[in-house]
Amino acid sequence: MKFTLSWLKEHLDTDASLTDIEEALTRVGLEVEGVENPGEKLNGFRVAKVLTAERHPQADKLQVLTVDTGAQVLQVVCGAPNARAGLVGVLGTPGAVVPANGMALKIAAVRGVESNGMMCSTRELELGDDHDGIIELPADAPVGAAFADYADLNDPVFDISITPNRQDCMGVRGIARDLAAAGLGTLKPLDAEPVAGEGAGPEVKIEAPEGCPAYYGQTVSGVTNGASPDWMQRRLKAIGQRPISALVDITNYVMIDLGRPLHVYDKAKLSGALTVRKARAGEQVLALNEKTYTLDETITVIADANGVHDIGGIMGGEDTGVSETTTDVVIECAFFDPDHIARAGQKLNLTSDARSRFERGVDPAFLEDGIAIATRLVLALCGGTASAVTRAGKLPHVGITTGYDPRLAETLGGLAVPAARQVEILESLGFTVQPLDGNGDPVDLDRGFDMLRVTAPSWRRDVDGPADLVEEVIRIAGIDNVPSTPLSRLPGVARPTATPEQKLERKLRRTAAARGLNEAVTWSFVSEAEAAPFGDGAWTLANPISEDMKVMRPSLLPGLLGAVERNLKRGAPSVRLFELGRRYLAEAERPTLGVLLAGAKRPRGWQGVKAQSFTAFDAKAEALALLEAAGAPVANLQVMGEAGDVWHPGQSATLRLGPKTVLAAFGMVHPSVLKAFDLDGDVAAVELYLDALPGKRGGTGFMRTAYTPPALQAVTRDFAFLVPDSLAAGDLVRAVKGADKAAIVDARLFDVFTGTGVPEGQKSLAIEITLQPGEKSFTDEALKAIADKVVAAAAKLGAALRG
Numbered sequence: 001m002k003f004t005l006s007w008l009k010e011h012l013d014t015d016a017s018l019t020d021i022e023e024a025l026t027r028v029g030l031e032v033e034g035v036e037n038p039g040e041k042l043n044g045f046r047v048a049k050v051l052t053a054e055r056h057p058q059a060d061k062l063q064v065l066t067v068d069t070g071a072q073v074l075q076v077v078c079g080a081p082n083a084r085a086g087l088v089g090v091l092g093t094p095g096a097v098v099p100a101n102g103m104a105l106k107i108a109a110v111r112g113v114e115s116n117g118m119m120c121s122t123r124e125l126e127l128g129d130d131h132d133g134i135i136e137l138p139a140d141a142p143v144g145a146a147f148a149d150y151a152d153l154n155d156p157v158f159d160i161s162i163t164p165n166r167q168d169c170m171g172v173r174g175i176a177r178d179l180a181a182a183g184l185g186t187l188k189p190l191d192a193e194p195v196a197g198e199g200a201g202p203e204v205k206i207e208a209p210e211g212c213p214a215y216y217g218q219t220v221s222g223v224t225n226g227a228s229p230d231w232m233q234r235r236l237k238a239i240g241q242r243p244i245s246a247l248v249d250i251t252n253y254v255m256i257d258l259g260r261p262l263h264v265y266d267k268a269k270l271s272g273a274l275t276v277r278k279a280r281a282g283e284q285v286l287a288l289n290e291k292t293y294t295l296d297e298t299i300t301v302i303a304d305a306n307g308v309h310d311i312g313g314i315m316g317g318e319d320t321g322v323s324e325t326t327t328d329v330v331i332e333c334a335f336f337d338p339d340h341i342a343r344a345g346q347k348l349n350l351t352s353d354a355r356s357r358f359e360r361g362v363d364p365a366f367l368e369d370g371i372a373i374a375t376r377l378v379l380a381l382c383g384g385t386a387s388a389v390t391r392a393g394k395l396p397h398v399g400i401t402t403g404y405d406p407r408l409a410e411t412l413g414g415l416a417v418p419a420a421r422q423v424e425i426l427e428s429l430g431f432t433v434q435p436l437d438g439n440g441d442p443v444d445l446d447r448g449f450d451m452l453r454v455t456a457p458s459w460r461r462d463v464d465g466p467a468d469l470v471e472e473v474i475r476i477a478g479i480d481n482v483p484s485t486p487l488s489r490l491p492g493v494a495r496p497t498a499t500p501e502q503k504l505e506r507k508l509r510r511t512a513a514a515r516g517l518n519e520a521v522t523w524s525f526v527s528e529a530e531a532a533p534f535g536d537g538a539w540t541l542a543n544p545i546s547e548d549m550k551v552m553r554p555s556l557l558p559g560l561l562g563a564v565e566r567n568l569k570r571g572a573p574s575v576r577l578f579e580l581g582r583r584y585l586a587e588a589e590r591p592t593l594g595v596l597l598a599g600a601k602r603p604r605g606w607q608g609v610k611a612q613s614f615t616a617f618d619a620k621a622e623a624l625a626l627l628e629a630a631g632a633p634v635a636n637l638q639v640m641g642e643a644g645d646v647w648h649p650g651q652s653a654t655l656r657l658g659p660k661t662v663l664a665a666f667g668m669v670h671p672s673v674l675k676a677f678d679l680d681g682d683v684a685a686v687e688l689y690l691d692a693l694p695g696k697r698g699g700t701g702f703m704r705t706a707y708t709p710p711a712l713q714a715v716t717r718d719f720a721f722l723v724p725d726s727l728a729a730g731d732l733v734r735a736v737k738g739a740d741k742a743a744i745v746d747a748r749l750f751d752v753f754t755g756t757g758v759p760e761g762q763k764s765l766a767i768e769i770t771l772q773p774g775e776k777s778f779t780d781e782a783l784k785a786i787a788d789k790v791v792a793a794a795a796k797l798g799a800a801l802r803g
Helices: 019-029 172-181 230-238 245-260 337-350 353-358 364-382 418-430 466-476 500-514 528-534 557-569 618-630 671-676 729-737 782-795
Strands: 002-005 032-037 045-055 063-068 073-078 088-092 108-110 114-116 157-161 205-208 214-221 265-266 274-278 284-286 292-294 300-304 307-311 327-336 385-393 403-404 432-436 451-455 574-584 589-602 638-640 647-657 659-671 683-689 715-724 744-753 764-769
Touching: 002 214, 002 230, 019 032, 019 157, 019 172, 019 683, 045 638, 073 114, 172 245, 205 214, 214 284, 214 364, 230 245, 245 265, 245 353, 245 364, 265 307, 274 327, 284 307, 337 353, 364 385, 403 466, 418 432, 418 451, 418 466, 418 671, 500 574, 500 589, 500 618, 528 557, 528 671, 557 574, 557 589, 557 671, 557 683, 589 618, 618 659, 618 683, 618 715, 671 782, 715 729, 715 782, 729 744, 729 764, 729 782, 764 782
Parallel strands: 205 274
Antiparallel strands: 002 157, 032 157, 045 063, 045 088, 063 073, 108 114, 214 327, 214 385, 265 327, 274 300, 284 292, 300 307, 403 451, 432 451, 574 589, 589 683, 638 647, 647 659, 659 683, 715 764, 744 764
C-alpha cells in the first residue's frame, strides 16, 4: 500500500515529523517497507527562463541558449525543437544527476561551444514519456526556484505492508485513523454529503445475493471526460498509478483514498437493467486488461440484456468502459462477498486492486458515503447532472458486539493499561464502548464500571472477540511497553526434551556434514512438471503460491536437482548436497534424507590425475555411512534392484533389511529425469527412508558398549568361486558369512575376474573371510570343517571352487 505524506495529511491533522510517522506506523502494526522522496533526485534542477536562442555555429540542429537561473545567466547548448527565447523550463545545473540515465551534468564543450547544463524533457526527469521537446512551464513560474518545490514533488511516498486482517488500512483514511489513535494527530471529518439527484436512478436487479448482497448505482448525465486535475494525477503517479482519464482516475483515487473500489460504466453502451447474477457456463468477457476470460456458474458477474460486462468485484469489461466520448455514466458502488471474490480470482488467475480489497472485506456500511463522494467528484471534475441513487439488495451486518473485561489487557496482553485509557483507544479506532456495572447495566464512564460492552465498527470484520480487543489496546498503547518477564524455572535438573526422531536427525546432519556434504533446505512444493518424473504428486494445492509451487513433493530429489542445476550453471565445479525433510505420499508424510552428488568428484591434476565423476558406488558409500550412523544393521543389509523409474537401470539398487523392508535407494539418476531438470552429465543420489529404520530395543542409545578385545588372534582365509554372471556378489558374501555364524565374523569381496580361464557366462569372485577363535585356537580339522561349510553354502547358489 503506497501513499504520499500530503495525501495522508488530507485525513490527518498532524505536525509529526517523517521519522515519527514511520516509527508510529510500524509500532501499530503497519510495517514500513520504505519511504522515498521523489523530489530528492531532482536536486540541482531549477526553474529557468530562456533569454536568447541562437543557431549553433557548428550544427544545424543545435541552438545556443542564454538561460536565466535567477542567480546568474548561463550559456547552454540545446537540441530541443521547441527551445526559444521567452520559454520557461527546467535547467539541470552542473553537478545534478539526470534521473533517467544517471548521467552527472558538468560543464562541457558541445561542438566547440561551452554548455553549462541541460534543459530537460519530462522523460529525462522521469515525470512522463514526452521526449519530443523540453518542459514548458507557465510564463509566471518563479525563475530560480527549485523545480521539485515548484512542482510539489517534495512529497515523501510511504510503502507499507498491510497484513490480510487489516482490510480497513487498504485506504489512506484507515491508516490516518490508526495514527490518530496512536497520538500523532487528529482524524479530520469526512465530507460525504449525499448528492440530491434528479430523476430515477439506473435500473438494477440482484439475482445472486450470495455473491453481491447490495448494489448502489447512480447516473450522471452530460459529463465531459477529459484529463483529471494535476493534483490528482500527481498523487496517482507518485504511487505508481498511471492516470488515464478523469472518470477512471476518480475511481482509482477513491479506492486508494478510502479503500472503496468503484466502477464506472458508459451508459450508452448498456442495454436494459444492470443485473447481478451468476455467469452461465462458457460465457466470456473481454476485461479491461484486454484479456478474454471464460466464466462458469460459480462466478458473480454484472450483465445487461446483451451479456456480461463486469467480473463482479474484480475487473470491469472493455466493451462498456468509459472513453473520451462518454457523456453519460453509471457509477457502481457495491458490496461483494469476500469468499466469492477470492474463489473467482483464484479460478480465473486474475488479480486486481479491487479484488485485493474485496476479498479482504470492504466496509459494507460505506456504500452510501462511497457513492456520494464518487458522484460529487464526477460532478466537480466532469460536470453533468446526477440522478437519484438506486439501492438494490440488503447490506450485510458486520461488526460484533462482545463483553470485554479491561483486566484482560494485563492478564492476556502483559501490559497494565488504565481502563479509561482503553476506552479512549477503542473509541478512537471507531469502536462503540458502553461501560457496565456488576449487574450488566449501563453506567457512566466517570462513575466506575466492571465490564465494557464493545461493538466493532463495520470496517473491522477481523475483530471477533475479547482477545482481538486486547490486541487493539496493546498495539496502540505500545507493544514496546510490554515488560519482558522470564518464565518461571522448575526446580531440579532439566530433562532432555528431544524426541528419538529429533536425535536421529541431528546425528544424521552431523554425519553428512562431516562427510563433506552441504545441507540444503528446499521448498516442500514443486511444479507439476518437476513432480511428473517422480510419479506426479499425491497432493495438489488448491491455492498455490505460484504454478511452480503447486504440488507437494513426492520425493526430496526434485528440490535437490533444482539446487544442483542452479549451482552448476553458476560455475560450481562440484556439488554435494543433502537435505532432511518430508515426502508427501498418498498415505502419509514420510521423513526422508536425500543426497545428491554432481560435477567433478576429483579435479584434474598436474600429476596426470584425470578428472573423475561420481558413480553409483559413491552413492552407495554415502548410503551405508549414513545408515550406520543411524544405527541400522549395515552388515545384514541386502543389495537388491528395483529402485524405481527415477533411477538409472543397472546403475542403481536398494538397501533392504529382508526382502520387503527398503531402507534406502541409491545410484545414478535416470538420464530422462536429468533432461527434465536441464542437467548434463551424471548425477548420483541417495534417498534414506528414516521411518523404515528399525528402532532400538531398550535404553536411550547414548551409552557405548564395553570394549572387550578378543584374547586370540583372528585368522583369514581366501576363497575363489566360479559363479554365474547373473549372481550378485552380495548374495554370495552373505551366504558365505552365514555358513558358520559362531566362527566367521566377517566376509568381504576383494576381487572380480572374467577372462582367460573363466568359462563364458561365468565370473570369478574372490572372498576373504575372517575367523575369530574363542577360548582356544583353531585346529587344522576345525579350519577344514569351516571351509567345507563355506563351500557348501556357496554351492547352494550355484558357486563352485575355482581350480
